[in-house]
Amino acid sequence: MPEQLLFAVEVTLNGLMAGVMYALVALGFVLIFKASGIFNYAQGVMALFAALTLVGLQNGQIPFAHLINAIFGTKLHHFGWHMPAVLAILLAAGVMVILAILVERYLLKHLVNQEPIILFMATIGLAYFMEGIGDLMWGSDIKKMDVGLPQGGSFWIEENTQWLGFGNENFYGFFLDQLDIVATVIAAILVAGLVIFSQYTKQGRAMRAVADDHQAALSVGISLRFIWVLVWSIAGFVALVAGIMWGAKSGVQFSLSLIALKALPVLMLGGFTSIPGAIVGGLIIGVGEKLFEFSIGPLVGGATENWFAYVLALIFLVFRPQGLFGEKIIERV
Amino acid sequence: MLDQSADGYVTEDGRQIGGVLMEMRNITLKFGGVTAIENISFDIREGEIRAIIGPNGAGKSSMLNVISGFYVPSEGEVWFRGARRPQLKPYQVARQGIARTFQNIALFHGMSTLDNIMTGRMTLMKSSIGAQAIWKGAAEREETEHREAVEKIIDFLEIQAIRKTPVGRLPYGLQKRVELGRALAAEPKLLLLDEPMAGMNVEEKEDMSRFILDVNDEFGTTIALIEHDMGVVMDLSDRVVVMDYGKKIGDGTPDEVRGNQAVIDAYLGVSHD
Ligand SMILES: Nc1ncnc2c1ncn2[C@@H]1O[C@H](COP(=O)(O)OP(=O)(O)OP(=O)(O)O)[C@@H](O)[C@H]1O
Ligand SMILES: [Mg+2]
Numbered sequence: 001m002p003e004q005l006l007f008a009v010e011v012t013l014n015g016l017m018a019g020v021m022y023a024l025v026a027l028g029f030v031l032i033f034k035a036s037g038i039f040n041y042a043q044g045v046m047a048l049f050a051a052l053t054l055v056g057l058q059n060g061q062i063p064f065a066h067l068i069n070a071i072f073g074t075k076l077h078h079f080g081w082h083m084p085a086v087l088a089i090l091l092a093a094g095v096m097v098i099l100a101i102l103v104e105r106y107l108l109k110h111l112v113n114q115e116p117i118i119l120f121m122a123t124i125g126l127a128y129f130m131e132g133i134g135d136l137m138w139g140s141d142i143k144k145m146d147v148g149l150p151q152g153g154s155f156w157i158e159e160n161t162q163w164l165g166f167g168n169e170n171f172y173g174f175f176l177d178q179l180d181i182v183a184t185v186i187a188a189i190l191v192a193g194l195v196i197f198s199q200y201t202k203q204g205r206a207m208r209a210v211a212d213d214h215q216a217a218l219s220v221g222i223s224l225r226f227i228w229v230l231v232w233s234i235a236g237f238v239a240l241v242a243g244i245m246w247g248a249k250s251g252v253q254f255s256l257s258l259i260a261l262k263a264l265p266v267l268m269l270g271g272f273t274s275i276p277g278a279i280v281g282g283l284i285i286g287v288g289e290k291l292f293e294f295s296i297g298p299l300v301g302g303a304t305e306n307w308f309a310y311v312l313a314l315i316f317l318v319f320r321p322q323g324l325f326g327e328k329i330i331e332r333v
Numbered sequence: 334m335l336d337q338s339a340d341g342y343v344t345e346d347g348r349q350i351g352g353v354l355m356e357m358r359n360i361t362l363k364f365g366g367v368t369a370i371e372n373i374s375f376d377i378r379e380g381e382i383r384a385i386i387g388p389n390g391a392g393k394s395s396m397l398n399v400i401s402g403f404y405v406p407s408e409g410e411v412w413f414r415g416a417r418r419p420q421l422k423p424y425q426v427a428r429q430g431i432a433r434t435f436q437n438i439a440l441f442h443g444m445s446t447l448d449n450i451m452t453g454r455m456t457l458m459k460s461s462i463g464a465q466a467i468w469k470g471a472a473e474r475e476e477t478e479h480r481e482a483v484e485k486i487i488d489f490l491e492i493q494a495i496r497k498t499p500v501g502r503l504p505y506g507l508q509k510r511v512e513l514g515r516a517l518a519a520e521p522k523l524l525l526l527d528e529p530m531a532g533m534n535v536e537e538k539e540d541m542s543r544f545i546l547d548v549n550d551e552f553g554t555t556i557a558l559i560e561h562d563m564g565v566v567m568d569l570s571d572r573v574v575v576m577d578y579g580k581k582i583g584d585g586t587p588d589e590v591r592g593n594q595a596v597i598d599a600y601l602g603v604s605h606d
Contacts, residue, residue, distance in 0.1 A: 200472075202458040209441055209452050216439035219401070220519065221427035221456035 003170055010174045011294045012287050017180035019286020020187045024242040025259055026266040026278035027191070028235040033272045034211040035231040036108070038119045042127035044260020046096070046236055049134045051243030051252045053095050055145055056138040058088035063137040085147035089240070096236030097229075104229045112224075131257060140254060145247035150178040157181075183245040190241055191279060194234070203230060211273075265313035271323025280324060285309045341378060344571050345586075351379030353415075354555050355400065355523060360409035362395055362579075369395040370406070371579040377523065382549055383557045384566045386590075387576035388599060393559045394436055396576070397525050400557070401433045402426035428456050432521035434512045436528050436559075442501035446492060446511050449500055450483045453518030486514045490544060506537040513541075517548060524548065526558040530565060538562065542569055567591070575599070 025043060032040045040046075056063065060079035068076055083091075107126065111119055158173035165171030198204035209217040210227045218224065246256055266285050270277025289308045297304045316323070341350045355377040362370040369392045377383045385393045398404040400411070402423040411418045413429065421429070432453070441449050459475060487493055490510050495503060500511050509529060516524055529545065530538045542565055548554050560566050566573060567587045575583035575590050577599040583590040590596050 202455070205452060205458075206455060208444070209455070212441040212443050213439050215403075215435065216441055216515075218403070218423040219427060219433050219435070219439065220453050220515065221424045223422070223424045 003168055006165060006171050008291065008294065011290045013174060013176060014180070015287035015290030016283055017177070017184055017286070018290060019283035020184045021242065021245060021259070022262055022266045022285055023279045023282025024187055024238060024245070025263040026270065026282050027275065028238040028242070029263055029267055030272060030275055030278045031231055031235045031238070035207060036228055037116060038123060039116070039272070040235070041120065041123040041260070042130060043235065043239060043263070044257040045127040045130045046239035047243040047246065047259065048252070048254065048256040049130050050092055050096055050236065050240035051145060051247040051256060052134045052138045052143070054088055054092040054240065054244065055143045055247070055252050057091050058083045058085060061138060066139060067136055089147065092240055093237055096240055097233045100229050100232035100236050103232055104225060108228055109225065127257070131254065143252040145244065145252050147244060147248065149182055149248045152178060154178045154181060179248055186241065190238065194275070207231060262309060265309040268313035268316050269324055271325050274323065274325040277323055277325040285312065288312060348380065350381045350571065354379045354413070356412040357400070358410040358412060360396070360399055360406045362399060362404055363407045368579050370399070373576070373581045375574045375581065375584055377555060377557050379555055380549070380553055381555060381571045382545070382569055384570035384573045385557065385559045385576065386561070386566055386573055391576040392579045393576055394527055397433065397527050397557070397559060401431060401525055427519065430519070430522035431525065432516035432519040433525035434509070434516050434527055434529060436531070438508050438512055440500045440508060440512055440515070443499060445497050445499055447483060447487070447496045449511055450486055450514045450518045451479060453515035454479050454482065456519050483518060486517050490514050506533050509533070509541070513544065521554060524554050524556045526556065528559050528561065530560060530562060538565060545569060
């Protein structure tokens, strides 16, 4: 195989795995948007908050330590334990459920029937509020995420794909990050689980019903408030998974919340209401961005990854505003 | 005059009607300056078909919305099965065995006919999240039971041909039928129908009338319905409440209200002053 093609394949594979990350964040957006028509700007911050909480719990960090120390002149820092990762993940998931309950109780409940733009503004407020709380609780320093996920390239894949070069000296086999591979597998399991849940359980059915028509859902005995808590909990869990992956890769830092912005073009591509759309959209952006940088990047001085996704989304907006999987929008006259 | 003793009455066609199932007491409903319902009282008895009629904007749908919990009355009491009902949310009313359809059809447009009707059984589904994950057998058995009940309704409403069709693609008349099917799926004690025949042709109306009579007859379901077609109302209903401008202007058998001067005036458009 020619060298260029081999590299292109490797770039594509890496792009797919970067795309998984985008898809995960976009998935959280879609879940909430479908069920409540809310574009949740805070989805990215939820991933950050979840990751911070996980690391904090795991390392036995005392929440609000800075605040407590400042007020009482104490010198508290740690509880002095180190939790197993699994326990910390479960507890962090629990915290996300509590967050969902609080959001429903103190925010959504009071905003029923408001204009979408008002709901959107409310989630912007929520995003900054959560960022602030996250900072107060756990501090703003960059934290290392160590939940036992493998790091570095996979030698096994490298060694076993070297033959594809047929003696080409510049090709050492495909280089894939083990963490990316694990992330992909976990994301696939997560999505499969979500599909099973929504198709085969009573609550999943109720969730689909609410996504389709609020009034009809109420009339068959579904509590909207319960479904909102459920959906925000699931979105919180998805955020936790995304936060773990991203955190393990580049450390838990406040820039994590910015990945939410990359989810936007993904949603433009996939449509705001389509779960398969979020996944395929994420993969397309991931692959597209890497391939573009690989092929065109050198010609235009690189750094195309910063804008490629947005331009692609713009093109989509012009030619297919309903996204890949959305139904064609026909104006009623 | 009907004998309306506490234990019911016998209809013209010989059906035994039971005691009071639902009672509205002095209901008033205001929207800002508009009084949609003004101090209305009436009851619905076990096993009867009760019609609510009146000109456009009379407040009929509002009344149905009060019964099903979608609207909160400004004043008055709702009594159900002999007890005063606290203010409930629509989903709580549904869980008490009161199912409904909407004037403007509210279906799950992305779901098939089958799925829509299945979702109507929501209040009867038991398995919780945990139970379903752990005890798959029970969940499957329950699923089969629900499927059988849904298939019966589909046969009953003669909509086998559209079982798998997404309801968004169905013509209006069939959508109304699916919506009725979804309400029936809950095996309700009281069924509320808001203009079940609006926009239908004669043949479709005849079918729908037959379904309503059969539901009442076979399952003993109590039905309250809003309808504009007087012919249909006269044929179907045991008793009729007549509303006009938010007020009750008549209540009785179809023959009684037909002879009521206030009702005749309302329908002929005699000016209100
Ligand atoms: N949600 C609402 N907000 C404000 N006003 C309302 C609302 N619902 C009903 N109304 C008003 O209450 C009055 C009664 O309306 P309603 O829909 O109950 O009439 P209706 O008898 O069902 O009429 P139709 O035969 O046209 O369906 C109308 O003046 C209507 O504008
Ligand atoms: Mg109406």
